[in-house]
Amino acid sequence: MPELPEVETVVGDLRPQLSGRFIRSVWLTRDRAVLGRILRYPKDPSAFGGRLRDRRLERVERRGKYIVMPLDRPLPDRAEERLVVHLGMTGHLRVFEPEEAVVKHTHLRIGLEGGLELRFDDPRQFGRLLLGTETELILAGVLPRLGPEPLAAELTADDFSRLVRGRRRAIKAALLDQSFLAGVGNIYADEACFEAGIRPGRRTDRLTLRERRALYGAIRDVLEKSILARGSSVINYVDGFGERGANQENLAVYGRAGEPCLRCGTPLRSTRLAGRTTVYCRRCQR
Ligand SMILES: [Zn+2]
Numbered sequence: 001m002p003e004l005p006e007v008e009t010v011v012g013d014l015r016p017q018l019s020g021r022f023i024r025s026v027w028l029t030r031d032r033a034v035l036g037r038i039l040r041y042p043k044d045p046s047a048f049g050g051r052l053r054d055r056r057l058e059r060v061e062r063r064g065k066y067i068v069m070p071l072d073r074p075l076p077d078r079a080e081e082r083l084v085v086h087l088g089m090t091g092h093l094r095v096f097e098p099e100e101a102v103v104k105h106t107h108l109r110i111g112l113e114g115g116l117e118l119r120f121d122d123p124r125q126f127g128r129l130l131l132g133t134e135t136e137l138i139l140a141g142v143l144p145r146l147g148p149e150p151l152a153a154e155l156t157a158d159d160f161s162r163l164v165r166g167r168r169r170a171i172k173a174a175l176l177d178q179s180f181l182a183g184v185g186n187i188y189a190d191e192a193c194f195e196a197g198i199r200p201g202r203r204t205d206r207l208t209l210r211e212r213r214a215l216y217g218a219i220r221d222v223l224e225k226s227i228l229a230r231g232s233s234v235i236n237y238v239d240g241f242g243e244r245g246a247n248q249e250n251l252a253v254y255g256r257a258g259e260p261c262l263r264c265g266t267p268l269r270s271t272r273l274a275g276r277t278t279v280y281c282r283r284c285q286r
Contacts, residue, residue: 002087004150004183005226005247006237007065010093013240015060017095018069018118025111026052037125038088038107041132041142051131052083052110064146064182067093079133084143088126090236094119123236146182150219161212164204171207171215172200173274184219186276187232187254191222194253199285200278201271225250253279 002010026049029035035045042048056072067085085093096117102109108120108129120127130137137143147163148155163180164171174180175189184192193200195218198211207215226232231245234255238244248255252262257270261281270279 001089001185001187001235002091002231002237003065003185003188004062004223005188005229006231006239006245007062007067007087007183008227009231009245010087010240011060011062011067014067014093014095014118017116017240018057018060018112020056020058021116022056022113023052023054023110024113025109027109027111029107031107034107034125038122038127038129040128041130041137041140048129048131051081055081057083057112062183064149064178065185066143066146079135081131081133084128084130084137085120086128086130088122088124088128090124091120091122091127092236092238092242094238094240094242144178146178147180148182150181150183151223157213157216160216161209164207164212164215166204168203168205170201170273171198171204172276172278174204175200175219176274176276181219183223186278187234187251188219188222188226190254190279191252192218193280194218194285195222197285199282200280201273253281255279 028045028049039045039048058070058072061068065086069083071081071083073080096119098115098117103121105123106119106121110118112118130142138145164174171193172189175184190200192215196214198215226247229245229247229250230239231237232247232251233244234248253268256268257279258267261268261284264281264283266281266283268279268281270277272278
């Protein structure tokens with residue numbers, strides 16, 4: 001599933017292609033079952049299309065695992081509306097030339113001025129499409145309140161340490177909780193715990209200050225390393241140009257249950273935490 005580094009890569013790829021472009025046409029799949037799953041707000045396809053048409057995509061940003069595209073304001077005193085896309089497990093958002101073949105499971109096509117098309121495809125349909133002001137989307141219950149960005153300069157090691165200590169639960173559960181920290185998912189939660197030398201099942205309130213600081217550094221480290229490698233291509237992830245990332249080669253524990261630990265050679269263990277498969281080394285992680 002695309003997490004912070006993958007979404008950051010896609011956003012960086014789309015930004016120069018989309019910023020400042022007018023939306024000329026909107027096509028949504030007619031499949032009601034698919035629409036019911038992915039079109040979260042507004043639920044009515046014609047309302048969704050109507051609110052997008054003839055608007056300008058001002059910017060392309062990332063917040064947590066969400067791709068956020070603010071639109072121009074119809075009136076200066078109106079709050080900024082945004083098109084928000086969550087890639088779910090298998091979603092892709094890419095710009096195509098209009099004559100390029102439409103890939104299977106394409107659910108949204110946005111025709112842009114100058115002819116390019118922004119297309120969203122998602123075979124498993126865990127992706128989400130939202131359109132509205134931030135307040136509107138939060139009030140509608142379709143956009144959760146997100147915690148701080150792990151790579152933001154404002155989030156210091158002390159801030160992180162305080163957040164971690166605030167609630168008692170397994171570290172893995174905390175890292176997956178988007179209202180605690182935005183953008184980390186199963187891949188980077190396991191990788192960060194390995195790099196910090198901490199077992200993912202440890203309770204947040206039992207970590208020492210030194211361990212909390214190590215975890216803070218490890219999270220930033222694994223995310224930054226992955227952004228540099230343009231994300232991890234597990235399942236079907238590709239960037240904004242359809243190319244695979246390279247960070248799957250750097251993963252130390254994710255997807256490697258039973259294989260030898262890269263540091264000590266002990267077979268990596270797999271367990272379930274917070275409902276997710278979790279891989280760790282019982283020797284290197286305490
Ligand atoms: Zn080990």
